[in-house]
Amino acid sequence: MVNALPRVDRLIGRTIDNGRLCLIQPLGQGSGGVVFRAGDTTSSILAPRDYAVKCMFKAEKGTRQYQFQRREIQYHSSVSSHRNVITLHRVVEEGDYLFLVLDYCPGGDMFKFLRERPVFRRNDDLVKKVFVQLVDAVEACHDRGVFHRDIKPENIMCNADGTSVSLGDFGLATEHGWSKNFGAGTASFMSPECIGGGTGEGTYCTRSNDIWALGVILTSMISGHNPWHRAAMTDDCFRAFVHDPTFIRNMLPISSAADGILRRIFVRPSRRISLSKLRQLVLDADTFFMTDDEIALATPYVQLAAASYLGSQLAFPQDSTASLGVLLNTSDHKWGAEVVEIKEAESEPAPVTVQLQSSFKSPTTRSQPAFIVLETHFEEEGHYPFVSPSPPPPPPQPILPSFSDFIVPLSPPSKQSTSSKKLWRPQSPIRLFRRIMDKILVD
Secondary structure, three states: OOOOOHHHOOOOOOOOOOOOOOEEEEEEEEEEEEEEEEEOOOOOOOOOEEEEEEEEOOOOOOOHHHHHHHHHHHHHHHOOOOHHHHHHHHEEOOOOEEEEEEOOOOOOEEEHHHOOOOOOOOOHOOOOOOOOHHHHHHHHHHHOOOOOOOOOOHEEEEEHHHHHEOOOOOOOOEEOOEEEEOOOOOOOOOOOHHHHHHOOOEEEEEEHHHHHHHHHHHHHHHOOOOOOOOOOOOOHHHHHHHHOOHHHHOOOOOOOOOOOHHHHHHOHHHHHHHHHHHHHHHHHOOOOOOOOOHHHOOOHHHHHHHHHHHHOOOOOOOOHHHHHHHOOOOOOOOOEEEEEEEEEEOOOOOOEEEEEEEEEEEOOOOOOEEEEEEEEEOOOOOOOOOOOEEEOOOOOOOOEOOOOOOOEEEOOOOOOHHOOOOOOOOHHHHHHHHHHHHOOOOO
């Protein structure tokens, strides 16, 4: 029973905490629980006050689940006084349920902003403001001996306009600076040492693991894409990055300053940047974004990633479908792509599917020409307001697309794609970790 989530229909409209709080609507679900918006029945009608209430089945004393719940409450309580950590006001126990009464953030989580309200696009000041808040929250947790282990956009709550953020959901947090619990967290945000088996001592540093997750989030804020699905050698994009640390900037429209910051995060734990230095580098960065001129001279992957994230902020050609080929096939650089097929749909507004074949080898497969498929919708003026990659991010995990989604092998559909093959198998997790980290260059 304790592993199941409470039924929403049985809780909507229920009052708790001696009638003080009324559960109004579900907001989502966290680790082991469902989160509701709850109204404070004692607040004024003219100034109503809302809370977020996480509801969990109360675990039986002495069980492992009981320990997990008590640890979440303990760790969250110890850090909730920080301005960028969700405040845990109190815990209410009623019947079979455990209710955690938290601050309500009307903007929802950061994932919603990244996917639906991209307020960070070419907004250096906002990126700095929000990311520094997140760094401060993580540093405050670490200073109090709490290591989150599940930092991701879904666990970062925002105010209405996305200018203020707070870290929440401490269901996987630990007080141990070194852990043997490999694989704790969400795959896209885990460090290689957390995924691959740790160091020679059989543990990994949870502090460094949290910093790695911040690097993935910063990449998403700047480019609208995760750098990879999983920081393991079985992931095409991560493997390409291990072999060539310039890979991220050749794939995503990030500035040289942003690339320098990420390269100090995506390194072995002993070389990984500290939170205080990361904070300063972010504040000192002149910009996190490529200019239009830089994008025009960049790889077609950068141009497609920029189009999907920046949309109408880019200076796209205004004349015809063929102008997309001009955009990607400029004569003054070697990264051109050729428009090999154009298909117009019959529906209105008419989407146009454009198939592109790059003039260089795929950076992930290293053996086949890159093959790119995208779909665009024309507005009346004839420009490209949005370009989306095909195929979409794989379900069911609701993550931002990795830039590997832009790359489709040119081989026939009947053949097994390169990305699905087992390229090599390490003899031990420790050897995997060492082979990965030994190849990553540092400044």
